[in-house]
Amino acid sequence: MLMVTRKLGYREQRELARLPDTIEALELRFAELEGQISAAGFYARGHEVTGPVLAELAATQTRLDQALERWAELEQLRGQ
Numbered sequence: 042m043l044m045v046t047r048k049l050g051y052r053e054q055r056e057l058a059r060l061p062d063t064i065e066a067l068e069l070r071f072a073e074l075e076g077q078i079s080a081a082g083f084y085a086r087g088h089e090v091t092g093p094v095l096a097e098l099a100a101t102q103t104r105l106d107q108a109l110e111r112w113a114e115l116e117q118l119r120g121q
Contacts (some may be wrong), residue, residue, distance in 0.1 A: 057112070074098040
């Protein structure tokens with residue numbers, strides 16, 4: 042595998058600097074949602090309550106995956 046390194050542009054540097062905080066916030070939110078889902082009786086509440094929580098959990102997981110991918114991509118470009 043060829044490793045590409047280059048100097049990151051200003052926007053990429055700023056994005057890279059913000060990503061750890063973004064990832065941490067997403068991980069915390071994901072954990073909160075998982076806590077709600079694993080609470081006793083969560084699924085007994087009905088779809089009008091559980092549906093939005095499950096949808097937010099899926100969306101948070103997607104955003105977290107994207108943030109982690111982007112962080113890895115920027116780190117690779119930076120050469121570390």
